[in-house]
Amino acid sequence: MISEVNRLRSELGPRSEYRKPEFLAKLADRLTDSPALLERPLVRALIDDIREFPEKQRLSRTKALVNGATENSIAGLFNASYFPSLSLEYLQYRTLPVDEHLAERYASPTMPIVIENMSEGFRSRTVVALFPENQLDGHQDPQDLIFYFIDKFVERHQRLTLPLIEALMEPGAFPLVRAASEPMMELASSWWVRMHEYHHREGDLPIPKYLSAKSIKPLAGLEELRTDVSSMLACLSDHRLPRETAELTYQFILSERLLRYAVEGIPRPNYDAVASQVLFTYLAENSAISIEDGRIHLSPDLPATLRCFLDEIQSIESLIHEHELEDVRTRLLAFVNRYTDFDEEAKDYRHISFFAEAKERLGF
Template sequence: MQHKIKIVEEINHCRLEILSEGASSDPVRIAQCVRKTLEGHSDNAHVKLLLENMENHQLGSNNLLELTFTDDPDFILGFFEVPYNPDAFLEAAFVEAIAIPQNVLDIVPESEALPVLLHCCSDGFKNPLSVAIFAENFRDAEVKPYHKAYYLIEKFVDRFKSYTRPAIEAAWSPTAFPDVITADDDLLTRASAIWVHLHEYYHRTGYLPLPEHLKEKSSRNGAGAEELRVDILSILALLDLHANDPVLRASIQYILAERLIRYPLQAPPKENYDARSSVALFEYLQRHGVIGRKGGRFYFVGGYARLGEALRSILVKITALEYRISQSPADDRKKKLSFLLPDLAKNNNRWELLS
């Protein structure tokens, strides 16, 4: 463990030196720095391969990506390009996988998500927007079906504690999210891991699964509807399972709170598809009497039993629509999918009024 931590520290030193010199596009200078900094760690397979790449001034990191997935999934090293994270460059991370409970694995044995805890990482991965590391983020990656997405779960927990929990405390009844409002970091970590495990799995189900139908779901409304669909599927799966299991009960509340509350706190619905899904879900539940307000605080009328019925109703609508759309010409699907969220919200697609 200490050896890998030291390698991450050395990588961070090297990346800072290169960036401070403005040499991030100079493969010769990068190679010099990497060799000088890391040659004493060549007994590590990742470092050895990186040094070999540097001999050819190669910044492409597909072979390092493969090494992570075939040899040492707890260690990530390479050059990265991430559109939403301009800090990403030469990065490294030492992680530990989070176990998914067996009762969840019984219904979803495999997922494209790999939830992890960070033992340490270089500065580029510390960017708040970097909540996951995808195979396509490695420079010149050749993405394969077995490449999973690393989800950095501490960042999910931090977001919940920074945005969602204060919003619950300020505006919701204590009965609405009783388990997560008092949950410690360990329980929030386990709930987050279950969320991403189920979330990524359900993206690949249905009549228009991802990634095959990503283009059709690429509008803000289409993407928001897809995010809402998979989280509803996750919540319903856990509702069917939980049988007073405290971790699953907390996971249900956690997923619901994140989908229903957090996203509009971080981005306006006019600009953000996740925030639109939150608005649409809230408006639907309130319009159908599932969310009520008493004493200035929101609560779930009829508790989670009635909430589950309402979520099943939404899922039926989404599933029926996706089936009909799947039978229509591909060129028409994106437009048709864009009507779902405004219909749930009954807002005539005027998201700026709800931002």
């Protein structure tokens, strides 16, 4: 079946054709002519949806089956500029264990999964998640699931984060992360993404309501950092969560946010790297981390400093109740720029020297 999807996707032609009725009718016919694909209810739903598109602007049948998760499968015609590898795709997955308190307390339409079989577009390393608006219709309803590919999180952690820990951290830092088995890494990653999506929807400027206001690189990065710091603090303070897994998840998120995201972006930092600059500089200026002999040392006061950091962001965002949105955005941007290396001539951010040197030394 996957080979059949790969064959069809190789014959699609330019992305600019995807929304044209003639293209969609031809694709529907090709899907119908494939017995291996036609036996799948999800493919039949996609056929019906694209035959009615664009008159009906929603892939409602397809998304209903994807959300229902009865087949443990995802199918669709995807058209997202930031995931250029995706087009006509099919994926089969397995789910992960869910802690009852975590799922209830930090509820969101998040589905952490491990990929078991996938078409070619999903093989791209950059595709670590899939959002409802990535489908042809570009739409997201509140009940639509957001899929996170946990196997890719774990692979990335093993390939990048663990070497960064060994090269840049004091001996003994992140002990639970260093000792974690692959199943425990999967569990910690799944906790992370559930909390991450929950915290996006909390606060005075939640996502998706204020998505457009936070779309520029520094504010997009700050929003990602806000959610991750909120998640770390929840792991430490919510004593109804299983302690060992909560502590592992805290260390996992901190190692990813402090180290791995910091080296992303070539030649300029991407939005996640900008956010990690903010975190690194803030923690250093407040003595929560220090650099000794080229290695990062973590202070016992680091969690308290994270709390202060989050309080500062929340204090700025709370001004939305008294000030215009643009004024709040300006203050958030000033907060970011205070803790980053901004190149006035290029009008973009630079990797701070500690991580620029680490990137070169480790070949990232």
